[in-house]
Amino acid sequence: MAAGLLGLLSLVFFSATALGHNPITSWAVARLYPDRLELRLEMASETAWLFLGEPVNSPPDIAGSLPRLKLHAAEAYQLSTAGQTLAARETNVDFRDEDGSVVIWLIFPRPAPGLAHFEASYLARLPADHRATLTVRDEANKTLRSELVNAAKSSVEVELPGAAASSRPSRPTVSFLAFLKLGIEHILTGYDHLLFLCGLLVVCRRFSTTMTIITCFTLAHSLTLALAALNVVTLPSRVVEPLIAASIAFVGVENLVRRGEPKGRWLLTFAFGLIHGFGFASVLRQAGVGASGKSLLLPLFAFNLGVELGQLAVVIVLLPVLWKLRTRPTFVRYGVPAISAVVVLLGGYWLLQRTVFV
Numbered sequence: 404m405a406a407g408l409l410g411l412l413s414l415v416f417f418s419a420t421a422l423g424h425n426p427i428t429s430w431a432v433a434r435l436y437p438d439r440l441e442l443r444l445e446m447a448s449e450t451a452w453l454f455l456g457e458p459v460n461s462p463p464d465i466a467g468s469l470p471r472l473k474l475h476a477a478e479a480y481q482l483s484t485a486g487q488t489l490a491a492r493e494t495n496v497d498f499r500d501e502d503g504s505v506v507i508w509l510i511f512p513r514p515a516p517g518l519a520h521f522e523a524s525y526l527a528r529l530p531a532d533h534r535a536t537l538t539v540r541d542e543a544n545k546t547l548r549s550e551l552v553n554a555a556k557s558s559v560e561v562e563l564p565g566a567a568a569s570s571r572p573s574r575p576t577v578s579f580l581a582f583l584k585l586g587i588e589h590i591l592t593g594y595d596h597l598l599f600l601c602g603l604l605v606v607c608r609r610f611s612t613t614m615t616i617i618t619c620f621t622l623a624h625s626l627t628l629a630l631a632a633l634n635v636v637t638l639p640s641r642v643v644e645p646l647i648a649a650s651i652a653f654v655g656v657e658n659l660v661r662r663g664e665p666k667g668r669w670l671l672t673f674a675f676g677l678i679h680g681f682g683f684a685s686v687l688r689q690a691g692v693g694a695s696g697k698s699l700l701l702p703l704f705a706f707n708l709g710v711e712l713g714q715l716a717v718v719i720v721l722l723p724v725l726w727k728l729r730t731r732p733t734f735v736r737y738g739v740p741a742i743s744a745v746v747v748l749l750g751g752y753w754l755l756q757r758t759v760f761v
Contacts, residue, residue, distance in 0.1 A: 429446035429535040430444075430535055431444040431538070433521065434540045434542075434544065437513065440510070441508065442482070444480060444507040445505070446505050446507075447503065454475070454525050455468060469498055473495070473496045476494040476496050477491045479509065480509055481521075482511050482514065482520070484517060494507070495508040521558060521561065522557060523559075527557065530554075535551070536551055536552065538550075539561045547564075548561045551582070581705075582702045583708055584709060587710070588709075589710060591716075596647075599650060599654060600714070602651060602742075603654060606658050606663065606668075607725075612664060612668070616672050623672070623673045623679070624683055624710075626677065627677045628681075630684075632687045637681075645757045646678045647678055647679055655748075683710060
């Protein structure tokens with residue numbers, strides 16, 4: 404059984420070495436102005452590369468492909484009202500070398516009041532599990548609607564106000580279930596977060612220690628998730644992602660060096676949990692959540708609840724298996740060090756991937 408658990412861990416995590424976690428990698432904000440509607444679409448360079456029709460396994464060359472991106476920029480999003488498509492009267496593309504992101508601007512004529520149909524056409528060229536968001540705001544920068552979109556559900560309909568009405572307070576429409584689902588999906592596909600949790604729990608001998616570890620991790624990442632989403636404290640992804648990988652490797656090394664149940668593990672868990680919270684927050688920040696105070700609390704609560712539910716589901720499955728295995732001396736002697744070694748190897752791999760091989 405110990406060998407089976409180790410094999411399963413190796414299979415799952417090695418198959419996902421290139422996917423530390425699966426954050427939203429593109430997001431769009433459309434805003435009304437008296438004479439136009441501006442749509443700003445931001446995506447990772449890898450996403451822009453796929454949008455151009457390039458193969459997944461080829462390194463993106465966005466700087467050299469800017470003319471092609473500008474040529475195809477108008478194909479990224481479609482806007483229509485009353486059954487008629489509005490052509491973008493101006494497009495622009497910018498490549499930000501500091502973080503490797505691509506920004507596409509589409510400027511449309513001001514749509515007439517009424518129901519507007521936004522179609523994220525670029526998603527048809529991306530993997531089915533790619534997640535994105537669209538936030539639509541009025542002239543007063545109040546959120547009219549914020550929705551998660553993907554290849555299967557790539558369109559959003561929004562009731563647009565007239566120019567005179569746009570200054571009136573608007574009630575944002577945010578999908579609670581969509582952000583709840585996003586939180587669950589993020590933790591279940593967040594292989595780095597799950598591996599960190601596994602590394603912490605595999606050496607726990609007592610129920611009280613296990614519950615303390617889980618509680619500290621939950622409190623810590625919930626705290627920084629909220630602070631970062633509120634823009635109180637923020638860290639760039641280029642700093643957070645390597646730190647997350649380093650925390651995983653550190654936990655594995657400590658398991659191997661100290662053996663048994665390391666003392667003071669709760670404090671280490673809380674400190675590293677703060678870092679993981681910034682990783683969770685990057686998903687909401689990329690989704691455009693927090694730019695409008697009224698649209699913040701519901702997505703933040705729903706997403707964090709989803710993360711906790713997903714984490715709880717993993718713990719419910721993992722803990723009985725670990726406790727059963729720990730009754731066997733061979734697992735304690737060989738299985739725990741072997742799993743810890745996997746944690747070190749994958750943490751180190753992700754650390755190199757996020758610092759050297761970027």
